[in-house]
Amino acid sequence: MLHQPVLLERSLALLSPALTKNNALVVDATLGAGGHSYELLSHFPNIHLIGIDRDLTAIDHAKTRLAKFDGRITLVHAIYDQMPQVIAAAGYNGVDGILFDLGVSSMQLDESERGFAYAQDAPLDMRMDSTDGVTAAEVVNTFGGKELARIFREYGEERFASRIADRIIKEREIELFTNSSRLAEVIRESIPAATRRTGGHPAKRSFQALRIFINDEISILERAIPAALNILNQNGRMVVLSYHSLEDRIVKRSFTAVSTTSVPHGLPIEPTPADYRLLTRQSESASEQEISENPRATSVRLRAIEKVGGVAA
Ligand SMILES: C[S@@+](CC[C@H](N)C(=O)[O-])C[C@H]1O[C@@H](n2cnc3c(N)ncnc32)[C@H](O)[C@@H]1O
Incomplete structure (x- = not known):
C-alpha cells in the first residue's frame, strides 16, 4: 500500500511562509515513501530538500x-538526531523548514518480512535500519520479565504488561520465539477475555512498544527536537506529526521550553x-x-x- 501522507495540506500551509525565499532549505527528517517531500517539492519550486531516513529501503x-526533482534533492541514510551534521555535510548551516512525521510507514508495515505487523506472520525483526541493532526476537527471547514488562508498560501503556511478560517467559522455555504470529497469539491469550473485545487487536500496543524500544525512538527524539530547533534560520518553521503520547509530550515540552522567556514571574x-513562537497553541488532530x-x-x-x-549558529 502506498503510504498516504497525513495532514498534508496543513503541514504545507504551516511551512509555506518560511519557504518563499530563493533556495530555501527544507529537511524532511522522516522521508519514508517521500509523500510529503513530493508535495513540498511540487508546491515550492524554489526549495532544495534534504530527505533523511534510517531505513535504506525507504531511501531507495x-x-x-x-x-x-533530481538536482533539488539530497537523500541521506541517517538517524534524524544527526540533522546538524547532515546539513553541514551538504554545505548548509541553517534550515528554513523542517518536517518530522514520526513512527513507521505503511510501506514498512506492509513489508511483512520486517516483522512490524502483528497481523502478518513474519520473522520477529522490527528494526527500521535492518543493518543495525537488536531484533525483536532477541528481546523477547533473552530479556528478563521485569524489563519486558517495563517495555510493554512504558512504551505501550499496556495494563497487562506483567501478565504478558510472565507468559512470554513461560512460552519461550517451551520454544523460542521466531515469528510474529506466535508472539501476537501469546500476547492475545495473556489478556483477560473480557478486555480483548475492545480497542482493536490485543497485541497492537505491545508490538508498538517493542518497536519503540528496539529502535530507541524516545531517546533519539529527545535529542533530535532540540537539535533541529537549534539549526532553524530566522523565520524558519518546523512541523512535527506525532502518533504516540510519549512522542507528543517530548515535542510539547521542547517547544514550550524555547517559546517562553526564562525570567521568573x-x-x-x-x-x-x-x-x-508557537504556531499551534494546542496540538491539532x-x-x-x-x-x-x-x-x-x-x-x-x-x-x-x-x-x-537570531540566526542559526
Ligand atoms: C511515517 S513514515 C514517513 C512517511 C512520509 N512522511 C511520507 O509521506 O511518505 C516515518 C519514516 O521515518 C523513518 N524514521 C523513523 N525514525 C527515524 C529516525 N530516528 N531517523 C531517521 N528516520 C526515521 C522511518 O524509517 C519511516 O520511513
Missing part, C-alpha cells in the same frame, strides 16, 4: 519516486522576547474525513513552531 523507494527585569480515508491519521497530533529571533 523515495529516490525513484522523487527522480523528477515577578522579577523586576524586562523579559527578553523568546526566540521561538486530523479531520473525521481524513481519518475515514486514512486510518493512520487517527492518532496524529500536529505541533508547529517558528524561530523569530
Whole structure:
C-alpha cells in the first residue's frame, strides 16, 4: 500500500511562509515513501530538500519516486538526531523548514518480512535500519520479565504488561520465539477475555512498544527536537506529526521550553522576547474525513513552531 501522507495540506500551509525565499532549505527528517517531500517539492519550486531516513529501503523507494526533482534533492541514510551534521555535510548551516512525521510507514508495515505487523506472520525483526541493532526476537527471547514488562508498560501503556511478560517467559522455555504470529497469539491469550473485545487487536500496543524500544525512538527524539530547533534560520518553521503520547509530550515540552522567556514571574527585569513562537497553541488532530480515508491519521497530533529571533549558529 502506498503510504498516504497525513495532514498534508496543513503541514504545507504551516511551512509555506518560511519557504518563499530563493533556495530555501527544507529537511524532511522522516522521508519514508517521500509523500510529503513530493508535495513540498511540487508546491515550492524554489526549495532544495534534504530527505533523511534510517531505513535504506525507504531511501531507495523515495529516490525513484522523487527522480523528477533530481538536482533539488539530497537523500541521506541517517538517524534524524544527526540533522546538524547532515546539513553541514551538504554545505548548509541553517534550515528554513523542517518536517518530522514520526513512527513507521505503511510501506514498512506492509513489508511483512520486517516483522512490524502483528497481523502478518513474519520473522520477529522490527528494526527500521535492518543493518543495525537488536531484533525483536532477541528481546523477547533473552530479556528478563521485569524489563519486558517495563517495555510493554512504558512504551505501550499496556495494563497487562506483567501478565504478558510472565507468559512470554513461560512460552519461550517451551520454544523460542521466531515469528510474529506466535508472539501476537501469546500476547492475545495473556489478556483477560473480557478486555480483548475492545480497542482493536490485543497485541497492537505491545508490538508498538517493542518497536519503540528496539529502535530507541524516545531517546533519539529527545535529542533530535532540540537539535533541529537549534539549526532553524530566522523565520524558519518546523512541523512535527506525532502518533504516540510519549512522542507528543517530548515535542510539547521542547517547544514550550524555547517559546517562553526564562525570567521568573515577578522579577523586576524586562523579559527578553523568546526566540521561538508557537504556531499551534494546542496540538491539532486530523479531520473525521481524513481519518475515514486514512486510518493512520487517527492518532496524529500536529505541533508547529517558528524561530523569530537570531540566526542559526
Ligand atoms: C511515517 S513514515 C514517513 C512517511 C512520509 N512522511 C511520507 O509521506 O511518505 C516515518 C519514516 O521515518 C523513518 N524514521 C523513523 N525514525 C527515524 C529516525 N530516528 N531517523 C531517521 N528516520 C526515521 C522511518 O524509517 C519511516 O520511513
